[in-house]
Amino acid sequence: MYSFDFARPTSVADAVAALGQEDAQALSGGQTLIPTLKQRLASPSVLVSLSAIADLKGVSAEGGTLSIGAGTTHATVAAEAGAYPALAELAGQIGDPAVRNRGTIGGSIANNDPSACYPAAALGSGATIVTNSREIAADDYFQGMFTTALEEGEIITAVRFPIPEKAAYIKFQQPASRFALVGVYVSKGAGGVRVAVTGASNDGVFRWSEAEAALAGDFSAGAVEGLAAPSGADMISDLHGSGDYRAHLVKVLTKRAVAKANG
Template sequence: MYAFDIERPTRLTDAVKLLSDATDSQPLGGGQTLIPALKARLAAPERLVCLSAVDEIKGICTADDGALCIGGGTCHADVAAGAGAYPALASLAANIGDPAVRNRGTIGGSLANNDPSSCYPAAVLGSGATVVTTNRKIAADDFFEGMFTTSLEEGEIITEVRFPVPEKANYQKFEQPASRFALVGVFVAKYADGVRVAVTGASEDGVFRWSEAEAALSSDFSAGAVEGLSLSGDGMISDMHGSGDYRAHLVGVMTRRAVAAAG
């Protein structure tokens, strides 16, 4: 590690002010992605603005339009316990990492860092959710811009994520045993106007929608509808845990399992 300052505001307005200072500052949620990045020198801010004491961005509620609203500072364990209106999302949160990770990591931090193997990006993109920040509302399709990259601007904080609740949904992931990150994870959600399929862990460009599977499942929501569909291994992550072709194959397997479980 290296020397840096840390601030721990208790109000959102104070956090925004600290991040807008001339000092090179970065928000810190639960630290489950950022702290390892600091250790590896992949990030080196002069100051961290810890959001763990900002209670106004925590909690879960249901909006008048039926959307499930989750505060950006809400930890994974609380999502698992409190997102009963969206069972697939609660199940996803309950299977992130281990108890220590689930009680520290936050949904806002996970989305802001956009780790290519994290689970929440698949849920947000697969649900067509809206990411609410201190400045604006961002549609899921406009939020993710590539591996570790989002449309967030400097000093912008995720305050809430709004999930439209689908008719059916499920998330399936093939875990890397040591890290428990998703080697490949697929989130499938069926809405009245169609099906969304989001894939995490596989692509060098980060989370993405599998449009071919979406079209097939919108016509026939069954595991058989995606039988025979396949993705190319080109552009997929290839490392010691699996080749690009292997990950492409797993996308199909996990999609069929998610559809079967949701149905």
């Protein structure tokens, strides 16, 4: 790890100010950033920890919306997001206990790892990403692998999930990292049916629109059965599976997620 200065502001405003410094980097749970620093793959001049900002923490449900402070850990979401069971279950299956006790929803959404779970939940629920300066619809927020709509120095403060009528997430683990080799999040609610896929695509999390269309009229596993799997050409192909395999899993897991959502 290279040496760096460390700031631990207690308000969002102070954090935004601190991030204005050259080569400043926000630090939330650090589950990606700390290993990156240890491998000397990043050399920020100052790390701005968001962990002391009380406003960024907590889970609350009101009027059909679940709001989660960006600095809320996966473990807390797993324990306190009972109003949205599919999301609580997803959070409880991220990483291992150490990861869940440090990692945060804001950190995960800001990083947008193509194999992370939360991006699937946000896109698959039609969530709203709230920052210090604006609100961004999930559909506009995720812009490709490790790429988001966030501007330089912009901080996620909360994620707001409309609570759907039905939802479920199925993750098929990559055998080594246990990130999602493919993960599919389905929901059916006021905003219609959403099917969001993580782990599979070179473009990061995406919505499988053919499945959404099929499920809009018939929210059943059988409705997915008749679909062709998405093309494997744009899928990630690596040691753990070809693009075609990932594409195949998208369909299998979508069926299973719908069946699970239907209980």
